[in-house]
Amino acid sequence: MSDNPRAYLSPGLAARPAVGGLAGYFGALATVAAATGLCELARPYLSPVNMVMPYLLAVVLVAVRLGRRPAVVAALFSVVDFDFFFVPPRFSFTIADKEFLITFFALFVVGVVISTLVAQLQERAEALRLRELRTASLYNLTRELAAAVDRPALTAALVKNAEATLAARVAVFLPVEERLEVAASSRDLPLGTADFDVALWCFRSRRTAGRGTESFSSSRLVFIPLKALAATLGVLAIEVADAEREPEEMNRLLDSYATQVAQALERIRLSREAQQAQIHKARESLERALLNSVSHDLRTPLATITGVLTTVLEEGERLGEGARRELLETARGEADRLNRFVGNLLDMTRLESGGVALNLEPCDVQDLVGCALAAVEKQTAGRQVDVRVPVDLPLVPMDLVLMIQVLVNLLDNAFKHSPEGCPVAIAAERAGGSLVITVSDCGPGVPEADLGRIFDKFYRIPVPEGAGGTGLGLSICKGIVEAHGGEIRARNGAAGGLEVSVSLPVREA
Amino acid sequence: MTGEAGGSLPKILVVDDETAIQRFLKTALDNGEYAVHQAENGHAALAAAVSLRPDVVLLDLGLPDLDGVEVIRRIREWSQVPIIVISVREREDEKVRALDAGADDYLTKPFGIGELMARIKVALRRSLQQVPDPVLQIGALCVDLPRRRVTVDGVEVQLTPTEYDLLRLLASHAGKVLTHSQILKQIWGTAYVEQPHVLRVNISNLRRKVEPDPSRPRWIVTEPGVGYRLKDEE
Numbered sequence: 013m014s015d016n017p018r019a020y021l022s023p024g025l026a027a028r029p030a031v032g033g034l035a036g037y038f039g040a041l042a043t044v045a046a047a048t049g050l051c052e053l054a055r056p057y058l059s060p061v062n063m064v065m066p067y068l069l070a071v072v073l074v075a076v077r078l079g080r081r082p083a084v085v086a087a088l089f090s091v092v093d094f095d096f097f098f099v100p101p102r103f104s105f106t107i108a109d110k111e112f113l114i115t116f117f118a119l120f121v122v123g124v125v126i127s128t129l130v131a132q133l134q135e136r137a138e139a140l141r142l143r144e145l146r147t148a149s150l151y152n153l154t155r156e157l158a159a160a161v162d163r164p165a166l167t168a169a170l171v172k173n174a175e176a177t178l179a180a181r182v183a184v185f186l187p188v189e190e191r192l193e194v195a196a197s198s199r200d201l202p203l204g205t206a207d208f209d210v211a212l213w214c215f216r217s218r219r220t221a222g223r224g225t226e227s228f229s230s231s232r233l234v235f236i237p238l239k240a241l242a243a244t245l246g247v248l249a250i251e252v253a254d255a256e257r258e259p260e261e262m263n264r265l266l267d268s269y270a271t272q273v274a275q276a277l278e279r280i281r282l283s284r285e286a287q288q289a290q291i292h293k294a295r296e297s298l299e300r301a302l303l304n305s306v307s308h309d310l311r312t313p314l315a316t317i318t319g320v321l322t323t324v325l326e327e328g329e330r331l332g333e334g335a336r337r338e339l340l341e342t343a344r345g346e347a348d349r350l351n352r353f354v355g356n357l358l359d360m361t362r363l364e365s366g367g368v369a370l371n372l373e374p375c376d377v378q379d380l381v382g383c384a385l386a387a388v389e390k391q392t393a394g395r396q397v398d399v400r401v402p403v404d405l406p407l408v409p410m411d412l413v414l415m416i417q418v419l420v421n422l423l424d425n426a427f428k429h430s431p432e433g434c435p436v437a438i439a440a441e442r443a444g445g446s447l448v449i450t451v452s453d454c455g456p457g458v459p460e461a462d463l464g465r466i467f468d469k470f471y472r473i474p475v476p477e478g479a480g481g482t483g484l485g486l487s488i489c490k491g492i493v494e495a496h497g498g499e500i501r502a503r504n505g506a507a508g509g510l511e512v513s514v515s516l517p518v519r520e521a
Numbered sequence: 522m523t524g525e526a527g528g529s530l531p532k533i534l535v536v537d538d539e540t541a542i543q544r545f546l547k548t549a550l551d552n553g554e555y556a557v558h559q560a561e562n563g564h565a566a567l568a569a570a571v572s573l574r575p576d577v578v579l580l581d582l583g584l585p586d587l588d589g590v591e592v593i594r595r596i597r598e599w600s601q602v603p604i605i606v607i608s609v610r611e612r613e614d615e616k617v618r619a620l621d622a623g624a625d626d627y628l629t630k631p632f633g634i635g636e637l638m639a640r641i642k643v644a645l646r647r648s649l650q651q652v653p654d655p656v657l658q659i660g661a662l663c664v665d666l667p668r669r670r671v672t673v674d675g676v677e678v679q680l681t682p683t684e685y686d687l688l689r690l691l692a693s694h695a696g697k698v699l700t701h702s703q704i705l706k707q708i709w710g711t712a713y714v715e716q717p718h719v720l721r722v723n724i725s726n727l728r729r730k731v732e733p734d735p736s737r738p739r740w741i742v743t744e745p746g747v748g749y750r751l752k753d754e755e
Binding site: 382383 | 613631718722724735737745746
C-alpha cells in the first residue's frame with residue numbers, strides 16, 4: 013500500500029531478513045559454490061557419498077538466512093554441482109554408478125524439506141513477535157490513556173502511541189455541537205472533506221468504515237467508532253502501514269485500540285460530570301450559607317433600627333430624654349454595622365468576580381497603619397492600641413485603599429475577640445524581601461484545628477453575644493492579600509490570643 | 522437669626538433624586554441657619570444654580586439625567602460656588618474624578634449630619650471670605666505664610682523648600698481634600714502627575730517633622746486613594 017513499506021515501520025516491527033529478489037538467489041548460488049569448494053579441498057580424504065553433507069549444510073544455511081525459495085534453488089544446484097564435480101566420471105553429468113541417482117534424490121528432497129521446516133518455524137516466530145509487539149503497544153496505550161486527565165491529553169497520548177508502536181498515522185474526531193472536529197491527529201496526515209464525511213457516517217451508524225470494510229472501502233483510512241454503552245463518543249481514523257500482514261490480527265488490534273480509547277474517553281467524561289456535580293453541590297451549599305448569613309445579618313440590625321424608630325415615634329412622649337437618647341444611639345450603632353456588612357458583601361462580590369483591579373502604588377507603611385487606625389477610631393474609643401512601625405521601612409507597592417480594608421478588618425476582629433481592658437498590637441517589620449504586618453490580640457485565640465479555616469467564607473467562631481461578625485472579614489482579607497501576591501497566616505501567640513500576619517512582597521525599585 | 526428674612530441666609534442647593542434623602546436633608550438643614558432649595562436632576566440643578574445663585578451645592582453623583590461629574594464641569598464653567606459631593610459610590614476613582622472636575626469635597630453616604638454640617642461650614646467660610654487668613658493656626662500647628670515659618674507648640678520646624686510648598690498648599694486649602702494629581706501639578710508640575718511616590722515620600726517626611734505621632738497623624742490626613750487634607754480644626 014506504500015511504495016516503501018519499511019519507511020515508516022519502526023525498527024521493532026521491521027520484518028527479518030526478507031532478502032528479496034535476485035540477491036537471495038545469488039546468495040544461494042554463492043553458498044553452494046562455497047560448499048563445492050570445500051568438497052574439492054576435502055576430496056583426497058572423503059568418498060563422494062559423504063560430500064552430500066557439506067551440500068546439505070549449505071541448503072540449511074540458505075534456508076535460515078535467505079528464506080525458502082533460495083533454499084530450494086540451493087538444493088537443486090547442490091545436486092547439479094555434486095553430480096558435475098564429484099560423481100565419477102568428474103566434470104560430466106554422466107553417472108557411472110546408478111546408485112548415485114538415489115543420493116541425488118535424497119539430497120534434493122531433504123534439502124527442500126529442511127528449508128520448508130526452517131522457513132515455517134521462522135514465520136511462526138515472526139508472527140509471534142509481531143503479536144507480542146502489538147500487545148505491548150496496547151498495554152502502553154492503556155497505561156498512557158490512564159495517565160491522561162482530560163480530553164486533549166488523552167487524544168495527544170493516543171496519537172503519540174499509535175505513531176510510535178503501530179507505525180500508524182491517526183486522527184481522532186470528537187463531536188462538537190452536532191459536528192465532528194479533529195481533536196488531535198498525526199502531523200503529516202492530510203484530512204479532506206471526504207474523510208470528514210466518512211467519519212460522520214461512522215459516528216452516526218456506529219459501524220467501522222473505510223479501507224478493508226464494506227463502506228467507503230476506497231478510503232486510505234479505517235474509521236472506527238469509539239463506542240460507550242449508549243453513546244458514540246467519537247471516531248478514530250487510522251492509517252496502518254503494514255496492515256497487509258496478518259489483517260485479522262490487525263483488525264482485532266485496532267478494535268481493542270478503539271475500545272481502550274472509548275473507555276478512557278468515557279472515564280474522563282464521567283469524572284468531569286462527577287466533578288461538576290460536586291462543584292454544583294458546593295456552590296449550592298455556599299449559596300445557602302450566604303443567603304442565611306445575609307438574611308440574618310441584614311435583618312438583625314434592621315430589626316433594632318425599626319424597633320427604636322417605632323418606639324420613639326409612638327412612645328416618644330412617655331420616654332425620658334436619657335432613654336430616648338440611648339435608644340437612638342443603639343439604632344445608630346446598628347446602622348453602622350449594617351453599612352459595614354453591606355460594604356463587606358460588596359467587596360466580597362467584587363473580589364470573587366475578579367472585578368478588582370489593583371491600583372498598585374508605592375505606599376508608606378506608616379500612612380497605611382495611620383489610615384486603618386483612623387477608620388476604626390469609633391470602635392477603638394477607650395481601647396489601647398500598641399503601634400510599632402519602624403521609620404526606615406521602604407515604600408511598598410500596594411493598593412492603599414484595599415490594604416487599609418485588610419487592616420481595618422483585622423483590627424475589627426481583634427477588638428471583637430478580646431476583652432475590653434487588654435491592648436491590641438499592630439506591628440510592621442521587614443523580613444527578607446517581604447513586609448510583614450502583624451495584628452495581635454490577647455483574646456482566647458482560635459483552636460489549633462480551626463486556624464486554617466478562619467479565612468474561609470462564613471466561618472465564625474462562637475463569640476460573646478453582640479460581637480457576631482459576618483464571617484466575611486477575614487476571607488476578604490485573604491482575597492485582597494493574595495491579589496497582591498502576598499500571604500496571610502494566623503497562629504496563636506505564645507501568650508495566648510490570635511496573631512494574624514500579612515506579608516507583602518517589597519520589590520524595591 | 523430666626524427672625525431674619527430668608528434672603529440673607531446662606532442658600533444651600535440640594536441635588537438628589539432620592540425623596541427620602543431630600544426630606545432628611547431639608548429637615549436637618551432648614552433649621553433657621555440655612556435656606557434649603559432642592560433639585561431632583563442634573564438639568565434642574567444647572568437651572569437652579571443660575572437662577573438661585575446658591576452659596577453651597579450638595580450634589581449626588583447618581584442623577585437620572587446627567588452624570589454628576591458633568592454637572593460639576595458645567596457649573597465650574599462660570600461659577601466657583603463650593604460643591605460638596607454626597608454619593609453612595611464608594612469607588613475612589615469616582616471621587617477623584619469629581620474632585621478633579623472641580624468639586625470641593627465629598628461625603629460618602631451614609632453620613633452623620635454633624636459631619637455634613639462641618640463640611641458645609643468649611644465650604645461657606647472659603648466662599649464668603651475671599652482672602653485666606655495668612656496665618657493658620659490649627660491646634661499646636663501654626664503655618665505663618667508671610668514669614669514662611671512653621672511652628673509646632675511654638676517651636677520652629679525646619680522644612681525643605683518642597684516640604685514647605687506642600688504644607689503651604691495644603692494650608693491654603695485647609696479643610697478641603699486635594700487629589701494627588703492636583704498637588705503634584707501645583708508643586709512639581711504636570712510632568713510628575715504619574716509619579717505619586719515623590720508625593721508620598723514628602724508627605725511622610727513632613728509628617729515626621731510636624732506630627733507628634735506620624736503613624737496617627739492629627740493634621741495631615743490621608744484620604745485613601747484620593748489625596749490629602751489638612752484638617753482646619755481639631
